[in-house]
Amino acid sequence: MSGELWERCMTSLQSEFPAQQYNTWVRPLRAEDSAGSVLVLVAPNRFVRDWVNDKFLSRIRQVVCDVSGDISMDVRIEVNVASNTMMNRRMPPAPPSPRPIAPPPPPTTYAEPAAYSAPTSNQAFEPISEDARQARVSIEVMPQAQPVERYQTPQLELDVGTIEQERKNIDVEGGVRHQSNLNQAFTFESFVQGKSNQLALAAAQQVADNPGGAYNPLFIYGGVGLGKTHLMHAVGMEMLRHNPNARIVYLHSERFVADMVKALQLNAINDFKRYYRSVDALLIDDIQFFAGKERSQEEFFHTFNALLEGGQQMILTSDRYPKEINGVEERLKSRFGWGLTVAVEPPELETRVAIVMKKAEEAKIILPDDAAFFLAQKIRSNVRELEGALKRVIANAHFTGSAITTPFIKESLKDLLALQDKQVSIDNIQRVVAEYYKIKISDLLSKRRSRSVARPRQVAMSIAKELTNHSLPEIGNAFGGRDHTTVLHACRKIKELRETDTDIREDYQNLLRHLTA
Numbered sequence: 001m002s003g004e005l006w007e008r009c010m011t012s013l014q015s016e017f018p019a020q021q022y023n024t025w026v027r028p029l030r031a032e033d034s035a036g037s038v039l040v041l042v043a044p045n046r047f048v049r050d051w052v053n054d055k056f057l058s059r060i061r062q063v064v065c066d067v068s069g070d071i072s073m074d075v076r077i078e079v080n081v082a083s084n085t086m087m088n089r090r091m092p093p094a095p096p097s098p099r100p101i102a103p104p105p106p107p108t109t110y111a112e113p114a115a116y117s118a119p120t121s122n123q124a125f126e127p128i129s130e131d132a133r134q135a136r137v138s139i140e141v142m143p144q145a146q147p148v149e150r151y152q153t154p155q156l157e158l159d160v161g162t163i164e165q166e167r168k169n170i171d172v173e174g175g176v177r178h179q180s181n182l183n184q185a186f187t188f189e190s191f192v193q194g195k196s197n198q199l200a201l202a203a204a205q206q207v208a209d210n211p212g213g214a215y216n217p218l219f220i221y222g223g224v225g226l227g228k229t230h231l232m233h234a235v236g237m238e239m240l241r242h243n244p245n246a247r248i249v250y251l252h253s254e255r256f257v258a259d260m261v262k263a264l265q266l267n268a269i270n271d272f273k274r275y276y277r278s279v280d281a282l283l284i285d286d287i288q289f290f291a292g293k294e295r296s297q298e299e300f301f302h303t304f305n306a307l308l309e310g311g312q313q314m315i316l317t318s319d320r321y322p323k324e325i326n327g328v329e330e331r332l333k334s335r336f337g338w339g340l341t342v343a344v345e346p347p348e349l350e351t352r353v354a355i356v357m358k359k360a361e362e363a364k365i366i367l368p369d370d371a372a373f374f375l376a377q378k379i380r381s382n383v384r385e386l387e388g389a390l391k392r393v394i395a396n397a398h399f400t401g402s403a404i405t406t407p408f409i410k411e412s413l414k415d416l417l418a419l420q421d422k423q424v425s426i427d428n429i430q431r432v433v434a435e436y437y438k439i440k441i442s443d444l445l446s447k448r449r450s451r452s453v454a455r456p457r458q459v460a461m462s463i464a465k466e467l468t469n470h471s472l473p474e475i476g477n478a479f480g481g482r483d484h485t486t487v488l489h490a491c492r493k494i495k496e497l498r499e500t501d502t503d504i505r506e507d508y509q510n511l512l513r514h515l516t517a
């Protein structure tokens, strides 16, 4: 049986499985050419193999029989784990850089060997002196820095107000000084579990308990402000709890790029390489920012291979599924999927309520249930927005000395809520959806049934149901006098498509974001 047959089976499975399940369990399976009626699938790790064997094997077999036209059902599926040899085959030695970098002009104030004082920002990597390298000294007794040019990389786009730099976790080992940049508030305990994130949470916990194991790299993807960074830090914090000396480095991918550019300028690329290859765990956020940065991708590719071979854990996040990141080399994208890829979805109302309550508890404020519910119902775009709204309410309550109640929230967030109420009318949804799909509003209200109009209409109806308080008959009426059952059908259809069709899911997210921003 051939890989080509499996490709066709995958297409069929993609249309029937929810996207998250498909992406996590089916998509990483590769077919090996095999003789007769045996289909050999290769899973990236034991976890995926066992899960597929347990939950999906009979369905996969059925689909293989259907697609191959084997009505006798005489097909055997074997799921194996990628062997080391296979992994090695898939990791050929990297070709030389296609674009050799011209040596940078010598910096005027740079003295060799470089010596640096303790980091002052949350940058991850700083070259240190040869003396320090040989001495393998601890940070407390590091020789004072010479006045030399320092890395002045831009500040990370993080909530630095809440980030406590973990200077404790700076160590010098083999001449490399590590700084984790972990946010101590982002732990598993402070992460609220819901349907939208339970798989990602379970995977993150597994990685924390068994770093460098079967789920390497762990790739977490999903929309803005949904907890990807939080989960990634939680793994790092948990690993530190198990082993306080673990060298864990978190950084935004822009930081990796900036550090690399500086290292090139300062002729310190070997220090840069040594730094990133000597960690126990490397956590890189928003990997999509590597798009178009070829030299950084090249460097990261080598780092990635070195860490994987060394059994060091990597966790990566992105706003989209690895294969869908444009401007990133194929060889990197395929490597992103070698471990475990999990999605975080926007939380449903109950989870939003639980998150608001948790954040209120952390801030030590009393938030009545109805007030938490009100906030969670009103702010749906993402958790960061929700948290921002709660912070505003808390600040207002401190300032005025008032108790936090639903009327107080309404008053405190008057402008925000007015803006939302104004924006999220059915008229506005129709306008935004029509613009998005480049059709006329009148098409949405018409009787036209072509796919190019019918699908956007269903999307618009479904969003109207989600974002407004209008009843199904009211929504039907607003869409050219349609029956409430048509609206109900549209909502069901779009819900189903959001789980199976990446385009619709992204369209829907984009529209929601736009309408609730």
Ligand SMILES: Nc1ncnc2c1ncn2[C@@H]1O[C@H](COP(=O)(O)OP(=O)(O)OP(=O)(O)O)[C@@H](O)[C@H]1O
Residues within 6 Å of the ligand: 186, 190, 191, 192, 193, 197, 222, 223, 224, 225, 226, 227, 228, 229, 230, 231, 286, 319, 355, 358, 383, 384, 387
């Ligand atoms: N399930 C959750 N439980 C508790 N807090 C959460 C949860 N999800 C998100 N948050 C909080 O929401 C805020 C934003 O989360 P985070 O920064 O992890 O989002 P993100 O997905 O990495 O976003 P971006 O793509 O913009 O980087 C953080 O303060 C985080 O603690």
